[in-house]
Amino acid sequence: MKKVFSSNITVKTIFEDVNGLKAGNNIWYSGVKIGTVKSLRFLPNSQVEVMLNIEEKSKEFIRKNALAKVSTDGLIGNKIIVIAGGTQKVPSIEDGDELAVAKVESTEEMLNVLSENNKNLLSITDAFKKISKNILEGRGTVGMLLNDDRLYRDVDETLAGLKKAATNAQTLTASLSAYSTKLNQKGGLANDLATDTLIMHDVRATMFRLNETVASANAMVNNLKTVSADINSNSKSPIGVLLHDEATAANLKTTIQNLETSTSKLDENMLALRQNFLFRRYFKKKAKSEAKEEEVKKEDNKESGVKP
Structure with missing residues (x-):
């Protein structure tokens, strides 16, 4: 039976x-006995070295990075060694190799954890009892919400206001x-100002010219x-004298009045001079010359097509 x-x-x-x-217990790999x-022998550091006989025909399926652990054949069966894991990129095991051990929680450790969890559950239950009592008695915010209709x-x-605000925000x-x-x-x-570099260049140039202006x-x-300050302060300058000296x-x-009077008298004298018989011939000749020049100018404008 042990092959x-x-x-x-x-x-x-x-x-x-x-x-x-113990020696003679089976070794399993993927549910198959191999x-x-x-x-078994003790090592100096309180560890146990276990030597495993594995069928040669099965070694090609077990990789060097596979893990071994102690398990049980059924609920109350014998102890067995279970080999699992490993990747295809790693070579297969060979004679004399050592397999790493998978960490397994012992029954005692699991019972300790369950005991600790029971204590935690008991504490949580007591806390819930106190909380539920306070809620039923109307203590705290939750209790007031459950017992006070006004609140x-x-x-x-x-909440309705918040809902309305959320709708407005949307x-x-x-x-x-x-x-x-x-x-x-x-x-x-707006799009042209943001994307058209030519327009932005013109805007910048315009702003620059406005700043200069x-x-x-x-x-x-x-x-x-x-x-203005100089004129107001310097009463000796010509403009200051005109503004400040009465x-x-x-x-x-x-x-100015004398000049106007002199001009008027000069016009009268010139009119009288033109009526004088000594200068009348001169002024008539001058008038004819001016009229002739005006006629020549009109004829030139007609030939050139220019309106007078």
Whole structure:
């Protein structure tokens, strides 16, 4: 039954605890028996070295990175070695190789975990009991919500307001989306300003010229302010004298009146001179010459097509 006469290879594995494993127990791989436990021996560091006899015909399916663990054949059966895992890229095992051990939780460890979980469940149950009692007695926010109708209505109204605000936010978002879509349409001013480099260049140039114009206007205004201040402060300059000296202004008015009177008298004298028989012939001759020049000028304009 132990296939004594079949060809085998021997590999080893080292366990911290074999849980009652003994020589002659079976070795399984993917649910198939492939060998038996050859021997067990203690190592100096409280570990157990287990030698495994594996059928040679099965070694090609077991990879060097496969893991071994101690298990049970059924619920109350004998202990067995189970080999599992391994990747196809890794070579198959050979005689004398050592298999790594898969970590397995012992029954004692599992019972300890279950005991700890029971304690935690008990604590959680006690906490839930206290919470449910406070809720039933109307303590805390949840208890007040369950027992106070007024507070419940307030919360309900608040939720309705939040729902309405969310609806308005969605409407606003849709409007903004539609507006942004229109801005992105080609041909619009905003799209041209954002995408047309020529327009932006012209806008920048225009702004630069506007800045220069404003600067020039500021300089001119400053100059006018300076001149005005100088005129107001310097009463000895010609303009200052005209603005501030009343005597000079009166003399200037008198001079202008005298010039107007002299001009009028000069016109009268010239008219009288033209009526004088000594100069009458001169002025008639001059008038004829001017009339002749006017006729020649009209004839030239007609020939050239220019309207008089």
